[in-house]
Amino acid sequence: MSERKNPPVAGNAGNELPESSRIEGRNAVIEAYRSGKTIDKLFVQDGCQDGPVRTIVREAKKNGSIINFVSRERLDQLSDTGKHQGVIAFAAAYGYAEVSDILNRAREKGEPPFLILLDGIEDPHNLGAIIRTANLAGAHGVIIPKHRAVGLTATVAKASAGAINYTPVAKVTNLGAAIDELKKEGIWFVCADMGGEVMYRQNLTGPIGLVIGNEGEGVSRLIREKCDFTASIPMHGDIDSLNASVACGVMAFEIVRQRLAAKK
Numbered sequence: 581m582s583e584r585k586n587p588p589v590a591g592n593a594g595n596e597l598p599e600s601s602r603i604e605g606r607n608a609v610i611e612a613y614r615s616g617k618t619i620d621k622l623f624v625q626d627g628c629q630d631g632p633v634r635t636i637v638r639e640a641k642k643n644g645s646i647i648n649f650v651s652r653e654r655l656d657q658l659s660d661t662g663k664h665q666g667v668i669a670f671a672a673a674y675g676y677a678e679v680s681d682i683l684n685r686a687r688e689k690g691e692p693p694f695l696i697l698l699d700g701i702e703d704p705h706n707l708g709a710i711i712r713t714a715n716l717a718g719a720h721g722v723i724i725p726k727h728r729a730v731g732l733t734a735t736v737a738k739a740s741a742g743a744i745n746y747t748p749v750a751k752v753t754n755l756g757a758a759i760d761e762l763k764k765e766g767i768w769f770v771c772a773d774m775g776g777e778v779m780y781r782q783n784l785t786g787p788i789g790l791v792i793g794n795e796g797e798g799v800s801r802l803i804r805e806k807c808d809f810t811a812s813i814p815m816h817g818d819i820d821s822l823n824a825s826v827a828c829g830v831m832a833f834e835i836v837r838q839r840l841a842a843k844k
Contacts, residue, residue, distance in 0.1 A: 601734055603669040604661050606632040613639040618672040620731040621646045625655055625666035636667055644753070645669070646727065673734040677748030679758060682721030683765060685748065689720070692787040693767055694835065697723045699755060699803045700794035701824060704730045708739020709825035710792065715743035717832040719790075722747060725755045759806045762789060769807040771799050772831055774821065776810030784811070784835045785842045792828045 603612050603619075610632065612619060622640045624633060626649040640647050655664050686693040696714050701707050707730050714722050730736065731751065737744045752758040759769055767787040791807055793799030804810065813822065813830050822830070 601671045601673055602658075602660055603671055604659060604664040604667070606636065606665045606667055609636050609667050609669045610639065612669055612671060613643060618675055619643060619645045619669045620672050621648065621670040623648045623650050623655060623658060623668045623670075625652050626650060628666045633666060644726065672732045673737050674732040674744055674749075676732065676751045677721060679721075679723060679750045679752065679762070682723070682748050682750060686720040691718075691720070692785075693765070693789075694719045694787075694839075695721055695723060695762070695767065695789040696828065696832065697755060697759070697769075697789050697791045698725075698729065699791060699799050700725065700729050700797075701792070702728070702730050703795055703824075704733050704735035705739045706795060706823065706825040708736040708741075708744070710828045711736070711740040711747050711749065712743040713825065713829045713832055715740075715747040717829075717836050719747070719832065722749045723755070723758060723789075724749060724751055726751050726753050756802055756806050759789070759791075759803070768809075770831075771804050771807035771810045772812070772827055773799055773804060773810040774812050776812040778814050779811040779831060779834050780814075782809060782811045784838045788835060790828070790831055790835065792824055792831075795824050 603609050609622070613636070619640065622636070622645045624637060624647060637647060655666065655668060656662070658668050682695060683693055696710065696719050698707070698710065701710065701724065707724070711722055724731070732744065732749060763769070765787070767789050769789040769791055770782065770784060771791045772793065791799055791803060811831065813827060815822070
C-alpha cells in the first residue's frame with residue numbers, strides 16, 4: 581500500500597547514514613574496504629582522478645557500493661570533520677545476508693518460505709519497523725534493492741527494536757530478477773496494492789513473498805507485473821492509504837492467520 585511521501589528525517593537528509601557510520605578521508609575509506617566493511621554508498625568529489633581516489637573507486641565497484649560523484653560543496657555539507665579529502669563513505673551498520681541464507685533458514689525450520697520484499701522503501705524508520713514485523717510474524721527474511729532504497733543504517737537498527745539481530749536482510753541488485761529466481765523455488769508473490777482483491781479473499785498460504793512498495797509511489801509497475809496476484813487491505817476512513825510499515829504489518833499477520841488456520 582502506498583502513502584504520501586514523508587519529509588526527510590531530521591539529521592538524515594537524503595537518506596544518508598548517521599554520523600556513526602560515516603567514514604571520511606582517503607586512507608580511512610581505503611582501509612574500510614580492505615577490512616571487509618560493507619560500504620553502502622560512496623561520495624567522491626567530481627573531477628578527482630588521482631591514484632588514491634582511483635583505488636577507492638575501483639574498490640567501490642568491486643564491492644558493489646553505490647558511487648555518487650558530487651561537488652565539493654556537497655561533500656562539505658555531508659562532512660562531519662571538514663577533512664574529507666574528496667571522499668566520504670557510508671558503511672552499513674549491520675551486515676547483509678544472501679537470499680540463499682533466507683531460504684536455508686526456512687528449510688532448517690521445516691516451514692514453507694515466507695519472505696518480505698521491499699520495492700524502494702526510503703524511510704529508515706519504516707524499514708526498521710518492517711524488520712521488526714517480519715521477525716514477529718515469523719517471516720524468514722527481508723529482501724531490499726541496492727538502489728533507491730535505504731540500507732541497514734543505525735537508525736534502521738534502532739527502529740527494529742533488536743529484530744535486526746535475528747531477521748536476515750538481503751540486498752539484491754535487481755528485485756525483479758530476484759523474484760524470477762525465487763519463483764523457480766516454488767514461491768508465489770503477492771503484491772500489496774489498493775487496486776487488488778481484498779486480502780481476506782486471497783489464498784495466502786504456502787511458500788509466499790509479500791511485496792511492499794515505496795512510501796510515495798507504491799509498488800512499481802514492473803515489479804507488480806511480476807507478482808502472481810495483488811491484494812488490498814479494506815479501508816473505510818477518510819484518507820486513502822496506510823503507512824508502508826503498517827500495511828506490511830496488516831498483511832503479514834493475515835498471512836500468519838491463514839497459515840495457522842491451514843494447520844487445523
